[in-house]
Amino acid sequence: MLIQSTRFGQIEIIDNELIRFPHGIPGFTNEHAFAFLPYQPDSPFAFLQSVTDPDLTFVIVEPFSFFQDYSFTLDEEILLELKLSNDNPPRIFNIVRIPEKIDEMTANLIAPIIVNWKTRSAKQIVLEKPVYTVRHRLFPQGLPTDRPVAKGEE
Numbered sequence: 001m002l003i004q005s006t007r008f009g010q011i012e013i014i015d016n017e018l019i020r021f022p023h024g025i026p027g028f029t030n031e032h033a034f035a036f037l038p039y040q041p042d043s044p045f046a047f048l049q050s051v052t053d054p055d056l057t058f059v060i061v062e063p064f065s066f067f068q069d070y071s072f073t074l075d076e077e078i079l080l081e082l083k084l085s086n087d088n089p090p091r092i093f094n095i096v097r098i099p100e101k102i103d104e105m106t107a108n109l110i111a112p113i114i115v116n117w118k119t120r121s122a123k124q125i126v127l128e129k130p131v132y133t134v135r136h137r138l139f140p141q142g143l144p145t146d147r148p149v150a151k152g153e154e
Contacts, residue, residue, distance in 0.1 A: 003035055004054040011035060011049065017114060019048065025124050026111065031056065045096070060093040061107055066138050070109060072127050082116045082123060091115045097135060103143045106135035 001018075003011045015034045020033050031050050039045035044065035048057035064071045074084070084090050092114060094107040109132035115122040 001051075003051055005049050005057065006054045007047070007057050008049065011037070012148060017120065018051065019120050019122050020145070023123065026115075026126070028056070031100070034058075046093070051090050059096040059098060060113065061096050061138070063092060063094045063107060063109065063112070067109065067136070070132075074114065074125075074130060078123060078125060079112065081122055082114060083119060084114075084116055087115065088118055091117050096138070105138045107138055108134045109136045110134050111122050130134065139144070 001013055001015050004012060007013055007066075017036070018033045020038050022032065023029070028050075031053065033051040034048040035051065037047040037049055039047065044062040046060050048060055073147050074090070079085070081088065090110050094109055094112050097108070098107045099105065110129070111124055111126050111134070113122055113124045133140040
């Protein structure tokens with residue numbers, strides 16, 4: 001399957017590798033299928049590119065690389081809906097906001113994306129945990145000093 005993307009150009013992806021949101025994503029209820037595009041090998045970052053809207057790409061992150069104590073309990077209804085179990089645990093991602101100053105990048109910890117990696121079925125849920133925010137800083141102490149500086153970031 002070929003997907004058009006404003007960010008990545010034309011992408012070829014195998015249909016059974018798509019991440020499917022049967023109920024859409026809050027705010028994007030008509031968007032049901034996304035290509036999962038890793039940023040780099042071993043990176044906690046990835047992109048979700050809409051199959052139908054070339055302009056719709058989400059930057060997502062595996063939160064545990066930044067927030068080791070991030071935790072919540074999934075309702076039994078969600079576990080059943082996504083067919084998750086101890087033998088088939090979910091992969092968790094959060095949508096990232098990237099402002100002009102990259103060190104102010106944030107993750108939406110209130111609304112994680114829960115993915116059954118075996119079936120590629122997913123759902124974004126909204127947590128009722130006041131300790132989390134929609135703009136949790138990924139780099140509260142500033143960017144790591146051991147990373148190379150990208151052009152334009154000086």
